[in-house]
Amino acid sequence: MDDFKEDLKNIDKKRLYQSLFVLFLLITIPVGVRLAGQVQVFTPKAQTSDNIQALTNQLLEAKKDYTEVDILERIGIGADTKANLTKMTGAAAARKAALLKEAETDPKSFLDHATLADQRSDFPAPVQPLLEEKRQTLGELTVLHADDFEKKVSKFFYKLKEGENLYNVSFTGEAPEVLSGSIVEVTGISLDKEIVAGGGEPQPIPTPPPFRVHFPIQPIVEGTTGIQKTVVLLVNFDNDRSEPVSAEEIRQIMFGQTGNSAFTYYKENSFSKTYFQGDVFGWFTIPGTADCRYWDWTTQAEKAASDSGINISSYPRRVYVFPTTNCPYGGMGTIGGNPSMSWIYLPEREGVYLHELGHNLGVHHANNLFCNPQCYESEYGDPYEVMGYNIYGGNFYHFNAPHKEALHWLPPHKIQIASGSATYRIFNEEEVLTGPQALKIFKPDTLEFYFVSFRKATGFDKTLPQEVTNGAAIHLWNENPFRQTVLIDAA
Template sequence: MRVDTSFGNTCDSAGRRRTSSNVRPSRANFSSSASSRSSCSGWGSKRDVAKVTQGNSLGRRPGRRPLHGYAHGVRRLVLALVAAAALAGPPAAPAIEGQLRTVLIPVTWGPQPLTDAQVRGLADGAASFLHTASFGRLTVVTDTTPWLHAFDAPPTCTNIRSIRDAAGAAASATGIDLPGYNRRVYLLPYDVASCQLLGTFALTVGRDILVVGRFRAETIAHELGHSFGLGHARRELCTSTCTLDEYGDPRDAMANAAGDFNPLEKSLAGWLPAPTPLAEAGDFVVDQFEVPSTLPQALVVSTAAGEYWIDHREPLGNDAALTGPAVDGIEVRLRAEPVLSAALTLTPSTLVSDRQDRTAGVVLPGASFVAPGAFQLDVLDHVDTHVGIRFRWLDRTAPRQVQIARPRATRGIVHLSWRASPDSGSGVFRYEVSLDGRRTGSTSAKALDVTTRTGPHVVAIVAVDRAGNRSRSASRRFIVG
């Protein structure tokens, strides 16, 4: 068995439009009969003069094609907070490649709503989904057990520790080697009286997954995704105001749907080649991401607001059932900040294309996506399995002037640092540093070490954003003694 505990990525080729694709359709889905396979002090005016004493103190396009969701009802956020407090501890190291040994254990106080064959079907469906989503890099090898008597009465759903402990004890009593599995999935019947405030739900805590009444293969794939560090596939919808739907992506399995993990999620898991960054205006293509391809399968625009990921779905692989606008345009999503949930650090994403919900969450050919004050994407066409895109920056505002801190010297090296330059558009990309009128270096950090002689000096710094706008030069005099 080989278990890879990293989230490593590999690099793909440049994303300018090209003329070939290497697409191998796959029809694996959530069928219960699927085979068991898978997965940065001291701020001063620029005119201040500081005396510094050395010492220790201091892809291009091809041609054209015709045009052509598991209702969670879950209140998992409250429960996740309860579980995080109850089960604080480091997350399990996820197995993203090779074999993932998993066991499905149905536990009960009496009712047995699934047959052994149905439990096996859940295991096989989730395994098939993850094998396809990972392009065959992850294989989920799953054992299943008969129903085990673990409770004398329906457990209270908010008492996660007691549920897990009782379920684990029942499994261990039958000789199951729980530590020998990478993931343990406990299936519980749903009881209205004991879970009335929560409804059916599923929850991941480290290596353990609890599924209460939500007996679907996509539920298990969703929870296993959490155990890999994947957050929810959110969606932002706007009318007079904007709201964030935690489970709002209409197609993603990390939301309330049964479709494939999106490219950001696949990238976090180490399954998708590195996305193609859009830094200069031009025409590009983005291919489907359900099966392997030689074309870019995700484009990324970095801005002050964060990373915008651009993708395109096709009716292939885990998305084989998709039809209509969903498979004719592009999805645009923002990478969200990681959150700590139930002893796991998760990275969510937010679907921001089609905020008015007019075109199924996608931007169709002939339409545009605009990030105000940052960039614009024009969707050109849908050809074969890829979509043509025209990208340009809209940001025309220069970053603010930086504030340079008092330089410090240590053993002949001068440490220069400064406050980040505020920029709400494309975002600051680099700082150009000059010393005594000569360019010394360029960095994306907010500090730079330089070697210089004793005596007076002048440092000057210019902030440059991704759209090429330049701030006024900030300068500060200092003396190396």
């Protein structure tokens, strides 16, 4: 009997402690916590980068509510963790959408606001995929360059392939100067298929050629001579089935034996070392989109071509031609790469094809130095080079001497290295001649070279103005194909 009384006393104490604990919870739980039947589902609204912090605070508050309601449910008080989880998931989804937009438009702001990577594991499992995480990824990098010729501005895009996964990579600082096909390791914050990393060079990973990256040695352009086997796919959309050019017109632009075709232009520029040859297929119709989904379009176009019996993998160079799109560019191209890819959004303009194929071979833009009175470098500013602003009209001038060296068209024995004060003789750069066709003068303060060359009114250069052909042209370049050449003086 005494034992029973003692047990009863202990039970009463236990119930008293439970009651006091529940009372404590009810007092300390914020008013905002809603019990069963009272939780409101968060409805995402259109968000901008300005309120990502507010969304983060809202998510953390939802997590706090969820944790406290979970405690109530465990001790038997009517509470609904499922409804609170729905609220938290909605808040996380809205925040994710805003962060993804920020990753595309302002990578630095993305890193400033992506503050939950270290807390990711503290969230319920259904919420974790909606949150950012730290990631170190090893893969093959594709470097794409988008050209807005009208505004004379350009933009780089980076894609990193890791197995079957493809990530969009953004850099907050100076991006790595590597060519497409490089194997790199990127460390940063990822969300969905976006990775945002700091600037600077990625770490080199030893791997068999052709993807070996040598640091700190600059990237080397390869595969620029010989036959460049190219496929051109003509692609339109189910909401725009227009065909602004015919397959035969594109065949002439790319592979014609006369006129301003890519075949004749690159054959002459390379001293008959580089030939673009291939096939044109299409038009193929794919689903239309409201924005610039160039990578999705590429996948869909190649599938349509493969379904038609075309072996896309047999072409190391690929060109995709579109009618008017929602892309704010005239063209895009990978910097190097195997396969290389070009996207043409101005299909009637021959110069756009020549320009993007130059990127595919592995070179950047031809800029100009303007001084009035202060000096600044103008993107696309070289008017006498197709990698500059020389893409309109029917006069497409030769590549400059630095670009011809980068593409292995001017071999070392055709370039004179200045060894001191002396008189040097160079010959024009358009024709196959026996003497040197460029002079290099080292600039030790910036580790660059002055390239001195001579242009002659012949071939594709036949319409060069007389002020250009009357004297020497001087370009500044650091021998890195990823860097722009700068025209200092045209004559």
